[in-house]
Amino acid sequence: MTRELVLGIDFGSASTIAGVLVGSRIELVQDAGDSVIPSVIYVPDRGDSVVGRRAIAHQIAEPSNTIRSVKRLLGLDSSSELVRRFAASTALPLDLTTPRPMFKLRSGAQAPEQVAAAIIGYVRTLAEQRFGVRIRRAVMTMSAGAPPGYRDAIIRASKIAHLELVDLIAEPVAASLALDLHSYPGNRRIIVCDFGGSTFDVSAVVQQGLRFTPVGVGGDHLLGGDDLDDALANTIAGVVYKKTRYDMTREVTRWTELVLRCENVKRQLSVVENTPLAMREAFTADGKRQDLRTVVDRPFAERAWATLMHRVREVIQDLLVRTGWAPEDVDLVGLVGGGSMIPVFQATVASVLPADRIRRADQPELAVAQGATLLTARHSRTSSELPNLVAT
Template sequence: MNEVIVGIDLGTTNSAIGVVESGFPMLLANEEGKRVMPSAVWFGDAGLEVGAKALRRRALDPGRVVTSVKRLIGRRWGEVEDFPVEMEKGKDGSIVILDRSPEEVSAEILGELKRVAEWRLEVPIRKAVITVPAYFNDAQRGATKRAGELAGLEVLRIVNEPTAAALAYGLDKLGDRSRVAVYDLGGGTFDLSILEMQDGVFQVLSTHGDTQLGGDDLDAALAAWCVEKAGLKALDFRVMEEAERVKRMLSDREHEVFRLPFFDGGKSVELKLSREDFEALAKPFIDRTLDCCRRALADAGLAKEDLDAVVLVGGSTRIPEVRRAVGAFFGREPDLSQHPDEAVALGATIQAGVLSGAMQKMVLLDVTPLSLGIETFGGLMNVLIPRNTTIPCKAGEMFTNAVAGQKSMRLRVLQGEREMARDNWQLGDFEVDFQPAAKGQARVGVQFRIDENGILEVLARDVETGRDTVVQIQSAAVDVDDEQVEKMVSESVEHAFEDMSERIFTEARLKAEELLPAVDAVLGAGGDLVSADEAEEIRRVAAEVREAMGHGEANRLKAAVQQLDRATEGVAARLVERAMEEAMARKLGE
């Protein structure tokens, strides 16, 4: 019998666990018969409770009930401003809630899911597949994996949530070849992924999303609106709970009353809301998701008409306005066949079943959402793995020393879409030692490898000695708010011309700084290497190079450097010829 491997959707609002039995994926219900469990943990003086029991504690002990912890996992202090429970700064700059890390809180949720599975299946559970938003970065993926390990699970795969939803949808819905867009709007995150499915191979063509956009934001907007309308002084968990309830009710009816009995000094609040009121509040958030849809289509090189289906998953897709807006954008009725809260867990379960051998083999090809590279001389971003590259993957390049006698180089590992290193995110940096050599003679090979979980490993090898430096970038401090991911892609388009202009100027300046001293040295030496006409032309072009550098004119400098290169070709050839003659003469004289 194959070892049981479970699939887990560790969600912002709800979580679920499943297993493949007799070839069929199924989600496991707890003692209350619920297949979906609230992602909530209550930490009391005498113990803790998870799920619905924890939520029931919120009325009396709100400060010790942690919800939406997924918004914190893999994040650093200062990246998250608002959270239902008070946050503290850890010694290493991490986030601490109730003396625990987000990974430790998440581990309690995973531990409860594991307990339910062991109770249902009556076997020990040791291995799992866990899903994450497609736009989770290395730090967040690594933190999710560590949370699983803290819960006593070996995490075999980290799978993107839209990909998991497509797996669930793709079992019996598709023909020989289909392209599907998965619109996944959950409690705390949004993803739009476009997948192509053919002969059992699921390939992600593109993905866009926002790890700080979901149902929680709609709750907060509705709560803030109600507080303002009712003239209340505070926005606490009771307001948020009621806002969430009203939001859910307005998915089924046209009007609902926002009620807070004896809320503010004995004052009760009753505020009638229409679905239209809520839709007006939700519109900016929905529009942000549609911007992601546009970019995903552009990245995939597809028109809306090229899609065979648009699948909606995630609890927030129950909102009628979301369904209407998505249908209008794609020009087709969205597919609602998947259970909004269960599709991702079902897909994780299918992938777990494939790994365990309990289901037929499917190949799952994911992509990396942002380009990865290193900083090179001059502050340039050198991309090794472009965005939307299918993973697992690896790519490498050879680099040389910029200064004679240099003994080491610092590798800055970057993630982003901008031309200059300073405009991208630093995932990590480390020093690589190598044998000192003349300028351009030391050779260091750098290889990036992204595994099936989306975790990056960087290898740097000194070619002379064969010595390797290997760093795994999975818990790096990314000092940029994750909601800026989408902004970064937008800015790469917005600043494309000036970025490319700066890159052209920088590359031309580096070349000029290499050429000009050599030209000055040759001209200053005199002799018969350079004719008078050549010298005059070289001086004229060199002056043009210097003037273009001084004015910071990219295209002019590039053209001038190319002209100087051509003007000195004859001199360079004669220099090489003379050096060879001198070397031959020395050899004959020995």
């Protein structure tokens, strides 16, 4: 009998992570040896699209043909304020005259669902190549506070990618499994803070034995790792402008490269106090192209992110008010998502919630996908004792 594998997928704005359950072991899908698969697609004027790691290089060379952060558009109408803000922050031409936003590429128009489908389909293909079986079904996570149209949009995208979605799980619930709380049955009030590439989601979850029930959700859908990159790039561009009167934001290719380099700086500052930033021919001064060479330290970056961290604090405080929980009522605070590795984010959470009750997932960037993969056991022949999850 041919074995059946069900794919667990965390479809994110910056990256997509997926895995399968082999026995009781989680095996993650890999793209060029890395389990973090960029949610990036390059659509050339002619020929096949390029997805994942191979698409990254095209972001600088052809930013108007390279799409990232498509998750931010799924399920939204063209009239949405979130869509207008997305359009203002990207080099991609968007058609907002139709009911739903469309990417206006030189090869033709594409809907966000089509772009998402290309990424999901690529991940499915990688999984089939690695595990040697055809994969038809998947469990996928979604933001607890996703827009009303998101569920239908991601289901459509999955169908285009030849995947049946057998379950859509709230990301904080999946994260609770990755924190291994199901191994320690008990009665707890839990706050899960998921700081991902495009959104900051915070959820209040009540654990009763092996039963996890979300009782409140909050979030900011324009607050994620991408926004930290933009804020840092804007701050550096501001310094350059003050010294040279050259506006780096007006040249699409240079600006895209600066944002990508700031993403790398952000990651480095999660583990070191300062890191160099170098960019060839970044700006013009005295009629000549000049290289940008500087060292960015944590205090500089944290000043650039101060407004964003204030919004993190507000989201958590608002959730506490709506659930009626005081900070001391919270038994455990779980941190997941790649952004949770940033020290100033951890300090911001600790300024609102008890610091001694904060637990960061061992691999926070992978946590939600790991939880989704564990939940695939409910839809396969694998027998496993799993918690009883109640959806919001």
